[in-house]
Amino acid sequence: xxxxxxxxxxxxxxxxxxxxxxxxxxxxxxxxxxxxxxxxxxxxxxxxxxxxxxxxxxxxxxxxxxxxxxxxxxxxxxxxxxxxxxxxxxxxxxxxxxxxxxxxxxxxxxxxxxxxxxxxxxxxxxxxxxxxxxxxxxxxxxxxxxxxxxxxxxxxxxxxxxxxxxxxxxxxxxxxxxxxxxxxxxxxxxxxxxxxxxxxxxxxxxxxxxxxxxxxxxxxxxxxxxxxxxxxxxxxxxxxxxxxxxxxxxxxxxxxxxxxxxxxxxxxxxxxxxxxxxxxxxxxxxxxxxxxxxxxxxxxxxxxxxxxxxxxxxxxxxxxxxxxxxxxxxxxxxxxxxxxxxxxxxxxxxxxxxxxxxxxx
Numbered sequence: 001x002x003x004x005x006x007x008x009x010x011x012x013x014x015x016x017x018x019x020x021x022x023x024x025x026x027x028x029x030x031x032x033x034x035x036x037x038x039x040x041x042x043x044x045x046x047x048x049x050x051x052x053x054x055x056x057x058x059x060x061x062x063x064x065x066x067x068x069x070x071x072x073x074x075x076x077x078x079x080x081x082x083x084x085x086x087x088x089x090x091x092x093x094x095x096x097x098x099x100x101x102x103x104x105x106x107x108x109x110x111x112x113x114x115x116x117x118x119x120x121x122x123x124x125x126x127x128x129x130x131x132x133x134x135x136x137x138x139x140x141x142x143x144x145x146x147x148x149x150x151x152x153x154x155x156x157x158x159x160x161x162x163x164x165x166x167x168x169x170x171x172x173x174x175x176x177x178x179x180x181x182x183x184x185x186x187x188x189x190x191x192x193x194x195x196x197x198x199x200x201x202x203x204x205x206x207x208x209x210x211x212x213x214x215x216x217x218x219x220x221x222x223x224x225x226x227x228x229x230x231x232x233x234x235x236x237x238x239x240x241x242x243x244x245x246x247x248x249x250x251x252x253x254x255x256x257x258x259x260x261x262x263x264x265x266x267x268x269x270x271x272x273x274x275x276x277x278x279x280x281x282x283x284x285x286x287x288x289x290x291x292x293x294x295x296x297x298x299x300x301x302x303x304x305x306x307x308x309x310x311x312x313x314x315x316x317x318x319x320x321x322x323x324x325x326x327x328x329x330x331x332x333x334x335x336x337x338x339x340x341x342x343x344x345x346x347x348x349x350x351x352x353x354x355x356x357x358x359x360x361x
Contacts, residue, residue: 037088037152037249037256055220056180059165062223064119064176066150067215069169070097070126070140071115072104084168084215085116085140086225088252090147095140096252097214098230099131102138116142119176130255134196134263134331135247136230138214139255150216153224155202155244158183166206166229166240168215180220181206181238190231190241197328201241202227208240217242264333264356266306266341267299268292270326273311281311282347288321289313289344296360304354307345314342 063086071082083101088094095116102114116126124144131138158164162183169175185203192198204217208229217227227242254261270290278287292310295301306312313320315329316339333339335358342351 059220060178065148067167069117083213086216087149090149093142097138099136099138101214130259132261135251137251151224152245152249153226155226155246158219158226163220165218168212170209170211179207200244204240205238208232264337265359267296267301269294300354300357304352311344312341
């Protein structure tokens with residue numbers, strides 16, 4: 001599976017930390033999950049390499065055994081496409097990769113089969129543990145001996161300008177390819193599709209090519225993974241993006257524990273508010289949001305008093321617009337979280353608090 005590309009009209013939103021969706025002060029921060037993956041240590045590399053060794057060489061010697069090639073197979077067993085991944089738990093054989101690396105395989109649900117090739121050319125079967133389209137992440141599992149896990153670092157702490165190393169299998173055949181660059185920026189927001197926006201991306205000028213999807217972006221100073229290589233601009237050079245390791249940790253934990261990511265449920269069906277509709281109801285030019293077309297009975301929306309024809313314009317003070325669709329804004333919330341919705345009803349603005357529920361069905 002090739003690396004995802006984006007055109008030059010993508011939206012880039014600067015953010016200082018791992019969150020690009022501002023939250024209202026009175027809304028509580030979701031409690032962190034107990035991690036199913038090893039936490040980063042304060043030390044740098046455990047590799048006993050002398051100070052005269054090139055830092056990129058040191059990273060490669062340390063982390064190359066943790067990087068794999070992921071091969072999709074057709075129903076007849078023939079290779080279909082490939083990408084990259086890396087081991088995050090050696091004892092249980094968990095591997096992180098991109099959702100778009102695995103999503104096109106037939107019956108790409110839990111248990112779907114893949115081939116994984118290690119840096120020493122061992123090939124083993126892998127099964128899909130779970131995948132999440134909205135963050136473009138997936139977890140595979142293998143049963144193999146002598147595995148070495150890469151450590152997920154804290155992407156919030158890596159300074160812009162830091163040296164980073166990308167390892168993967170470009171074009172699906174050049175296994176163990178290494179490129180290096182710097183962290184060009186953090187907190188980027190990029191449209192992966194028309195309706196899916198990836199948040200809190202690490203921007204890098206390290207070369208990311210077709211087949212690199214799912215491979216690690218490694219901070220040379222610590223030998224820790226601070227991103228999963230995912231996107232590259234199609235008409236620009238030196239413009240690649242990686243999903244931040246802090247996002248990876250949360251999503252991978254949920255996939256390992258539950259096989260899926262369960263997000264908070266409001267309980268409304270809706271359409272996007274058009275400029276014509278906004279004008280028809282007397283709203284100022286430039287008003288954006290969604291029009292509620294149906295409220296699910298017994299849902300959090302019902303309990304909060306949301307009605308059909310309400311126009312919802314914000315989630316926790318973040319505008320809903322074509323660059324920030326409701327689906328994208330809700331990615332980080334889980335059942336039990338509280339959000340504040342700004343809405344317009346009969347021309348009057350008001351705010352409602354909604355305690356998110358479990359998706360129905």
